[in-house]
Amino acid sequence: MKSRVEDTIKRHKSGYNCAQAVVCTYCDLLDTKEQAAFCMSEGFGAGMGGMENTCGALSGAVMLAGLKGSDGNLEDPKTKGKTYQLSKEIVKRFQETCGATICKELKGIETGKPKYACPDCIRTAAKIAEDVLFGEENEQI
DSSP states (O other), X not given: OOOOHHHHHHHHHTTOOHHHHHHHHHGGGGTOOHHHHHHHHGGGHHIIIXXXXXXXXXXXXXXXXXXXHOOOOSSSOOOHHHHHHHHHHHHHHXXXXXXXXXXXXXXXXXXXXXXXXXXXXXXXXXXXXXXXXXSGGGGGO
């Protein structure tokens, strides 16, 4: 797959929040309509609306893990374990790269020392999603 990382930045610059930029860029690969992905991810931007919680870009990548890993079986779901593995790997790599997963910590709100700007978080989350969900190594998880 050709990398779409820079497409996430284009979406962000056009007004998508961090979560929307990530999930909407790849949703077509997971048979999800962009408008639905846009709507469902809207509340996850800015650390779930107030910079107090998980980075929106990371949340978007984890949403992709759900779209990738879930069997969608409403009557008898059996894929949570696989999805949790994918999500855990995404979060672990993001934490290792960025040094935090909480929006306000990434932005340095309390310390005055930002670790990562939104575009950097978006690029990181998108690259990790590409590697974990769509790369060859995905078969090992």
